[in-house]
Amino acid sequence: MSIKLAAYGDFINSITELHHLLAVRPVSPLVRRTDEAVQLENAVHRACLVLLVAHFEGFAKAALREYVDEICVVRPPARKLPPAFLELFTRDRIQEIASLPHGVERVHRTRKLFTAFSILWDEERSIDPQVISAKILARQMTSLKPDVLREAFALIGIDDIIDTTTSHLFAAGLSVRVDIKLEEIVNKRNSIAHGDYSVKPTSTELEDYLEFFMAVGKAFSYSVEKAIADTCTLRSVV
Known part of the structure; x- marks a missing residue:
């Protein structure tokens, strides 16, 4: 099975926005810059870093949604x-039911839990799209912290997607x-994002971060x- 993630193509396209922002800078580094020009460059660089992280976080969530x-x-x-993966959706529904007050609705949903979600635990039954959710899966990725991604x-x-990616980059000649x-x-x-104005990424740092995220x-x-591909390979005929 040949799969190409649309999410990665969308992420690469989003990088164009950052290049437009980075173009907003003094014309020549040889010309003495005014304080206003320096402040503008710092503001643009700070905005670029925030956008870059947001775009990559969006890509990671979109990749999880594509899986579903x-x-x-x-x-x-x-x-x-x-x-x-199967436990995630069962647990999410159990938590939803547990939050309901005692009554007819809670009984109804509990009964439905055992009738609708039992399919997830029957190994030979095909997955029912109605009992899994791309939104619930993507919601598990709350930040780009390594442990959260793992x-x-x-x-x-x-x-361990972090170690796997490190090995992948090393094989491509990137030791990081x-x-x-x-x-x-x-x-x-x-x-x-929390208002620390002392953080002022340089052009070189931003270019490095762009290459890293790509x-x-x-x-x-x-x-x-x-x-x-591993999940969606069709069952062999016995």
């Missing part, structure tokens, strides 16, 4: 899906610890594409 979309089209048997992508059967780099970028983004995005895409 493919499952809904192919409808593989439950045994092809990671148990943690947990979110483990739900679709990817064993993805977890450390992500922490650096996310911490800077958070500082800017490479990481490509590695993430490869891992998700493989997860989709």
Whole structure:
């Protein structure tokens, strides 16, 4: 099965916006800049970093949603899906029911839980798209912190996406610890978002971060594409 994530293409296209912003800078570095020009450049760079993190976070969530979309089209048997993935939707519905007050509605939903969601635990039954949700899966990715990414992508059967991506980048000639780099970028983004004006990314740093996220995005895409292929391969005929 050949899968190409639309989410990665959308992320690459979104980078154009950052290049437009980075074009807003003094014409020549040889010309002595006014305080206003320096402030403008700092503001643009800070905005670029916030946007870059937001675009990549959007890409990661979209990649998870694509996994669910493919499952809904192919409808593989439950045994092809990671148990943690199946448990996520069952748990989400249990929590929803538990929050309801005692009464007819709670009884009705509890009964429906056992009739509708039992299909998730019958290994040979095809998955029913009505009992899984791309929105619920994407909601598990709350930030670009390495541990959050590990947990979110483990739900679709990817064993430690951070270490896998680090190895992928190393094989491509990029020697970088993805977890450390992500922490650096996310911490800077958070500082800017919380009003810390001392954080002023340089042009060189931003170009480095752009290249990093493009490479990481490509590695993430490869891992998700493989997860989709592994899950959606049709059952062999006995």
